Amino acid sequence: MSRGHHAEKATGKGDPQCFRGEAPQPKFKVGDRVRIRDLPDIFYTRCQVYTRGAEGVVAVVTHESPAPEDEAWDNVDAPEWFYIVRFKQKELWSEYPDVYANDTLQTEFSERWLEPV
Amino acid sequence: MPSDTRQKVMRHIDIVGQLQPALHQPQHAPLPTAIDNAHFRAYMRTSHDVGGEPDVSIEWHEKEEEQWELNTYVTCECLAWRGVWNAEERRRRQNVDLGQTQYLGLPYYGRWLLSAARIMVDKQHITLTELMNKIDEVKKRHE
Amino acid sequence: MAEKHKPAPMVDEVSDFEVLEVAVRELAIEKGLFSAEDHRRFAEFAHSIGPLPAARLVAKSWLDPEFKKLALEDGFTASKEVGIDWLNPTGFGTPSDYCDLRVLENTPSVHNVVVCTLCSCYPRPILGHSPEWYRTPNYRRRLVRWPRQVLSEFGLQIPADVEVRVEDSNQKCRFMVMPMRPEGTEDWSEDQLTEIVTRDCMLGVALPHPDRKADDKRPVHKAANPVHGH
Numbered sequence: 001m002s003r004g005h006h007a008e009k010a011t012g013k014g015d016p017q018c019f020r021g022e023a024p025q026p027k028f029k030v031g032d033r034v035r036i037r038d039l040p041d042i043f044y045t046r047c048q049v050y051t052r053g054a055e056g057v058v059a060v061v062t063h064e065s066p067a068p069e070d071e072a073w074d075n076v077d078a079p080e081w082f083y084i085v086r087f088k089q090k091e092l093w094s095e096y097p098d099v100y101a102n103d104t105l106q107t108e109f110s111e112r113w114l115e116p117v
Numbered sequence: 118m119p120s121d122t123r124q125k126v127m128r129h130i131d132i133v134g135q136l137q138p139a140l141h142q143p144q145h146a147p148l149p150t151a152i153d154n155a156h157f158r159a160y161m162r163t164s165h166d167v168g169g170e171p172d173v174s175i176e177w178h179e180k181e182e183e184q185w186e187l188n189t190y191v192t193c194e195c196l197a198w199r200g201v202w203n204a205e206e207r208r209r210r211q212n213v214d215l216g217q218t219q220y221l222g223l224p225y226y227g228r229w230l231l232s233a234a235r236i237m238v239d240k241q242h243i244t245l246t247e248l249m250n251k252i253d254e255v256k257k258r259h260e
Numbered sequence: 261m262a263e264k265h266k267p268a269p270m271v272d273e274v275s276d277f278e279v280l281e282v283a284v285r286e287l288a289i290e291k292g293l294f295s296a297e298d299h300r301r302f303a304e305f306a307h308s309i310g311p312l313p314a315a316r317l318v319a320k321s322w323l324d325p326e327f328k329k330l331a332l333e334d335g336f337t338a339s340k341e342v343g344i345d346w347l348n349p350t351g352f353g354t355p356s357d358y359c360d361l362r363v364l365e366n367t368p369s370v371h372n373v374v375v376c377t378l379c380s381c382y383p384r385p386i387l388g389h390s391p392e393w394y395r396t397p398n399y400r401r402r403l404v405r406w407p408r409q410v411l412s413e414f415g416l417q418i419p420a421d422v423e424v425r426v427e428d429s430n431q432k433c434r435f436m437v438m439p440m441r442p443e444g445t446e447d448w449s450e451d452q453l454t455e456i457v458t459r460d461c462m463l464g465v466a467l468p469h470p471d472r473k474a475d476d477k478r479p480v481h482k483a484a485n486p487v488h489g490h
Contacts, residue, residue, distance in 0.1 A: 004200035010352035014336070014359030016432045018352070038122045041161045044209045046378055046430050049129055049162070050169040050404065053122025062433055063360055072209040074202070082431055089426075093169070093405050094127075099420050105404055107428035168377030168428065170401040174413055177399075180392035181483035185281040191303045192285050195294040197355030198302065204356040212379050225380070225395050227277055234284050243287050251283040259274045 006076075016065040019079040023064040026081040026111070032058045033117040034085060036109065044072045047113045055117050056087035059106055067110040080111040125155070132159040134170045164220040165212035186226035193229050202236050210235060278485070305349040307487075310388035311459040313342040314436050317363070317386070318462065319453035322441040331438065335361030344386045357384045358432040364425075364464075365438045371418050372437045373411065373464030375403040376429040383434035387462060392481065394463065404428055414465040415476060427464075437464040444470040 010018040028034060038052040039045075046068040061083055066076040089096045089103040096103070132155060152160070196202055202210075211232035212220065219228065237243045289296050317338060321328035331338040336346050336359055346359040353359040361383055364372035376382070377400045382390040393399055403410045407424050411417070418424050427435050439461045445453060460466035460475045 006203055007198065007200055007350070007352060012347070012351060014347055014353050015355075016358060016360060038125075041158055041163065044163060044213055045166075048168050048377055048428065048430065049126055049166055052126050053120055060362075062362075062431075065432055068205050068208075068431070071203060071205040074206055082433075084433070086425075089407075096405075100408065100424070102421070102423040103407065103425070104423055105426040105428060108431040108433060110431075165378045167397050167401045168404045170397075172398050172401045174402075174409070175396070175398050176479065177393040177414065178479050178481055180481040181486045182389065183277075183483045184485045184487050185275070185278045186483075187303070187306060187487045188281050188285060191299055191306055192281070192288060194302050194306075194355050195298045196288065198298060198350045199294040201288075201293050204358075207356070208379055221397065224277075230277060230280055230284065233288075234280060237284065237287065237291075237293070242291050242293055247287065248283065251287055252279055255279045255282045255286075256274070259279075 016063040016082075019064045019066065019076070021064070022079040023081050023111075026061055026083075028058050028061070028081075028083055028111070028114060028116070030058050030061060034058060034083075034114040035117050036085070037113050037115055039113065045069055047109060048107065050092060051085075051087070051107060051109075054087055054091050056085040056091065058083050058114075059086040060084040062108060065110070067112060082108055082110050083114060084108045085114070125158075128155055129158055129162070130169050132156065133162045163213045164215075164217045165208075183226075185230075186224075189226045189230045189233065193233050196233060196236065201240065201242065206236070207232055275484070301349060305354075306389075309384055309386075311386075311462065312454070313339070313344045314383070314386045314459075314462050315454045315457035316342040316450070317436075318438050318457045319450045321363075321438055322453055323450055328438075331363045332365055335363050335436075338363070339386055342386075346385055348385070354385060357382070357434055360433045361386065362433045362435050363438050364427060364435055366440050366464075368422070368440070370423045370425055371464065372425050372427055372435075373403065373407060374427045374429055374435045374437060375400055377401075377404055378430050381429040381434060383436050387436055387459065391459070393478075411465060414460070416466060436462045438462075439464075439468050442468050442470055 033055060035055045036047070036051045036053060061081060063082055064079045065082060066079050070076070070078065084106050086104050086106045089105055090101060092105060193207060197204055197207065211228040215228060215231060234248060238245050238248060285299065288294055317331055320342065321331050327338065327341065339346055339361060346353050346361065366372055380390050380395040382394065399410065404426055407426050408418060429435050439457065455473045456468045456470060458466060458475045461468045466475065
């Protein structure tokens with residue numbers, strides 16, 4: 001592919017806006033309970049290990065974009081939906097103090113990392 | 118929350134916290150039997166994934182930017198603007214590919230800079246010989 | 261050029277980072293990967309950014325419920341009203357910051373704080389360059405797991421009945437916090453309000469206060485050859 005293909009695609013729209021309409025229908029909606037999959041660690045990801053296997057709730061369905069694992073090698077052929085998921089801190093860290101039971105953490109995942117609970 | 122994955126994740130975070138860049142210690146390629154799966158995973162850890170690792174408290178600092186740091190940021194963005202790489206490629210190269218020792222040992226924009234040099238060579242926009250000659254030439258300007 | 265406060269060095273020592281930076285930039289331009297004019301234009305942009313537009317976005321939101329609604333729903337569009345077009349300076353945005361600003365609203369029951377554990381994702385176009393502490397592995401390691409301890413090191417104690425919500429910014433969204441308007445600012449103008457919404461307030465490690473127009477003083481590492489024109 002020629003140099004500048006991304007600029008051509010995104011100029012006047014922005015990124016991730018330039019991938020709008022390219023992903024299949026989103027599998028999850030706001031409020032869905034999800035678990036973070038523990039896919040193999042190899043070479044690159046933006047799915048933090050501390051979230052793997054944890055359960056949370058979809059807080060925002062954000063946008064469509066290639067997954068980082070693909071885009072990090074300039075492959076933009078298969079955009080996915082992205083989701084901000086909210087976790088109870090206690091779910092992530094068992095030692096988290098009970099007195100702060102309301103505390104939460106949010107972070108974002110491409111669809112492949114989520115499975116329904 | 119207790120599940121097999123969560124236990125593994127917690128053990129993983131413990132192990133990677135103990136992995137330090139090898140600066141002074143001789144390392145010997147271990148026998149395959151010396152590396153169990155938990156340690157394999159720890160070695161495969163992408164070096165940028167530091168969330169949750171234990172650390173001591175430090176004093177929070179501000180910093181003036183060096184001119185070369187701002188120039189580096191701009192160069193990296195221009196390379197993306199003109200299609201040499203995208204930001205995710207840059208992140209992979211500067212936060213993961215360079216390995217734990219350089220990741221933790223070099224300044225933030227030092228890693229940006231190395232990844233910019235590397236992408237130009239890797240994608241064959243320049244040869245390593247050209248880069249070496251250019252570095253040599255720039256150095257001589259200051260002699 | 262010799263600086264005022266220190267004697268001129270015996271030799272004009274140049275760091276390997278400086279040498280490599282010049283080498284990479286010159287080669288990229290010689291090979292036509294980008295032009296000198298591209299570099300100049302982007303540098304101009306990089307010099308121009310800072311936290312004021314974000315502060316104004318917050319102040320406007322405090323004064324105008326309609327604008328606040330827009331800011332919370334569509335940060336990209338709301339940014340234009342404070343002079344920030346996320347498509348600048350390339351026509352598709354800054355490559356590293358993307359174009360999806362999300363504004364996180366603090367409420368009496370929720371306090372937001374931002375980190376990027378994987379690198380240092382930061383909403384540069386509207387908030388400027390990230391502070392040094394935000395880039396440290398230390399902040400990135402600890403904020404997600406011990407947020408209240410880290411916040412207390414910034415001088416911020418959040419009551420136990422308030423939910424501390426850590427936002428680990430790891431993909432293409434960029435985040436800023438919209439703090440609550442402090443008491444004692446009734447009848448203040450947008451300009452006055454803008455002055456107390458500091459960078460740290462918009463990262464969630466501080467709260468605005470009517471008497472506070474700058475972030476806490478911290479040690480500053482001086483640069484050997486600082487950015488010109490600042």
